[in-house]
Amino acid sequence: MLKIFKKTLAVCLIGIGLGILLVLLLPLTGWLFLIGITICIVGLIWLAC
Secondary structure (H helix, E strand, C coil), X not given: CHHHHHHXXXXXXXXXXXXXXXXXXXXXXXXXXXXXXXXXXXXXXXXXX
């Protein structure tokens, strides 16, 4: 049960990060771009655990 929850949370994090990246690729602002990348990476690490 806990593993399913962790994977769902990781997929949500990756989705949120990608959404931020897609929105912010239009006006390319550095720190928000970094936040999007960071959220994606955290989601991928979480998924790998």
